Amino acid sequence: MFRPLSLYIGLRYTRAQRKKNFISFISFISIGGIALGMMTMIVVLSVMNGFQNEVKARNLAMAYDIAITDHNPQGFVKDWENVYDAVRHEPNVIAGAPFNNGEGLLAANGQFAPIKIQGVDPLYEEEVSTISDKITADFITASDFSILQPGEFGIILGTDLALSLGASIGDHVTLITPKIQVTAAGAIPRMKRLTVVGIFRLGQYEYDATMGIMNASDSGRIYQIPKNSVSGVRLKLTDPMIARETAERLQQKLGDDYRVSTWIDEFKTLFKMIEIEKLTMFTIMSLIVAVAVFNVVSTLVMVVTEKRPEIAILRTLGMSPMQIMVIFMVQGTFIGFFGALIGMGLGLLIAFNVNHIVSAVESFFGSNVGEAFYVLEIPSEVVWSDIYIVAGIAFGLASLATLYPAWKAAQTQPAEALRYD
Template sequence: MRSLLAMWIGWRFYLARQSNRFINFISFASTAGIALGVTVLIVVLSAMNGFEKELEQRLLGVVSHGELIGVNEPIYDWQNIVNDANQIPGIVAAAPFVRMQGLVQKVGGFQGLTVLGIDINNEANVSNIKQFMSEQSWQSLGEQETNNIVLGRGLAKSLDLKVGQTLSLYMPNVNAQSQGKIAAAKSHRFIVSGIFELGGELDMSTAYIPMQHAAKTLNLGDSVSGVRIKVDDVFAAPRLIRDLGYSQQQYVYISDWTRTQGHLYQDIQLVRMVMYLVLALVIAVACFNIVSTLVMAVRDKQSEIAILLTMGMKKASVMLIFVVQGAFNGLLGCAIGAVLGVSISLNLSAIAKGIESILGIQLLSADVYFIDFLPSELNGADVVTVVCLAFIMSVIATLYPAWKASQTLPARALAGR
């Protein structure tokens, strides 16, 4: 009963702050600071979640989780590796590939290009690249004897190429290399049969061709450059790929996504942690504005506190009055911040596109980042964590002023009234 009375008085004191304009302004500033901090922290965490999701679903959906590549020679019995991979729990699928490295000419010079020869029947099990191109483009890679090539949209735009046009790829002369001779690069012509649009660096540096044609170009016969592996848990990839590689009779290079793309995941986690700490400190500063508000409120309510103590109210109840008054500031700021943060996070990609169109700029460049748009993935647990953190800090900020209020001497306070 006494707690309810203290909470009711705290609510009345919270409403009565309107009578003092300066206290009202400081109270508004603390509430606005908490709301802004909560909003920004929710939005930043949602953006980091979005980057992580795109890394896993988009980039790691196309880039293999792991690879086994022949050492100084192709892999002859790749089917045996595929069979071994299917026997290891945690490995979802395996698919052969042929990798070619070459140069393509564009305005201003040459650009390096990685060309992957794939078998669409097996590749669909280890990669999501099919989702980023039309069905016609995908089926063109199934015509194994043709010189079809599917380019990324960024590269096609850079080279000013369209479907049906011809691309020349300059590669070292395989026959000369096998004889230990140095020879000029040989040009290989391909017909652009499709365009894929993944976004980011892969659009500019990767292309796909039928695997049999790639093997024929490199004189590999029925052998392949390596085997791509897909696992059900990307974080278990290093262990699973290592176990598969160590079980092979032929010497192979063992590679997994943590060596090629792991820095992106580490960067995302680092930015998430740093931003969380920085914005948590911003919220803490805003919360401690509540201290100023309550200190002035305690001085303003000295006589009321003295009367309550004289009437027999316990010091703990007096503390609760001002804890409740300050907690309302924090609660209001958390509520406003949560609503704004959730609203912005749900529409962050659209908002970013609107800013880009209005200002005529590109926030994320495909030449620098692995995606060219601002992703967002709202996580309810993040919202709850941020709101609880902000509210707890706001309550902690009320303790000292509330304690000072409970130490008020009624006689002295009433004498100075």
């Protein structure tokens, strides 16, 4: 089969003669270095993507896709059902529920802990809550919000919060609010005795250690929220990724009396930090590829030195400097291509099976990663755009590394190279 001469010779040079196999060894080291760097980048980026999506899912389980509140941060949404009716048929909106927010101290068994109260309407909350996706055995499901009956002042606690207070289902706890009531003994904070009716676990410390869920009617009475008013209305969207576009449309419809915010606004700093961490890890892992690229340069420089007489003969036979350059660029590109190919295969293999590998490592060392990170398994998601970028960087750097040795070979003068041969 016909092949261009430069390509044929370049591929031949990738295999050293048996008596000079040191250069072939260096070539294999270069391929291995590029493969290792690419494999590491794929695995790290996939795990970072998985953690990002896991954090997003856990936060949205108790947060909101879109929240409608009063334009005054201290105000309330009056006649919330009318507000919800005005937006419920908008594109991308599939459900909504009222909520009340409150803060205070929770006391039980001589222990105190800060708490964030979220009042919910059990009927509507079932349509927007995704807690049931994150539960474990012996914890509540979304349908269990029905245990929050109005007037009974029941509360569902996060598992870490309940543990810190020594409280379990059926126990009584005391909620101390910042609201002040005047009595014969003077001004004292409002307090209310609550009954623990459930315990939830999202695996997100912010919620598990500080959150309590009550019936919206009961929380409204405790925090003196006017009748038929709530702190806000949260909406569930078909596609949370276009929450901002939907929020802008709703803001125009509702006017300036209301503030429409999204989950992106609430967690902007968190996800920005994750993106920075991902970029930092990507940069650090790229250094492995950069080190391997130096091996490519050194390999080709040694090949050029070894092949100087042969280069001189090829020049005398009529090969142009550009054809000589192509010979050594082919060799370096070959190293980059196979390094990237092997690294991609190994990286994808590990990324798709990371939990099996982690389980084997845990069994060997007798440790448990999940206990440290509040996860049952290591999340991993392969994003193909990341794979293409990583492969392009590895292959591109290897190709660039060929330029100097190839140019050096093209500058070989036949008479000088053959003078002592």
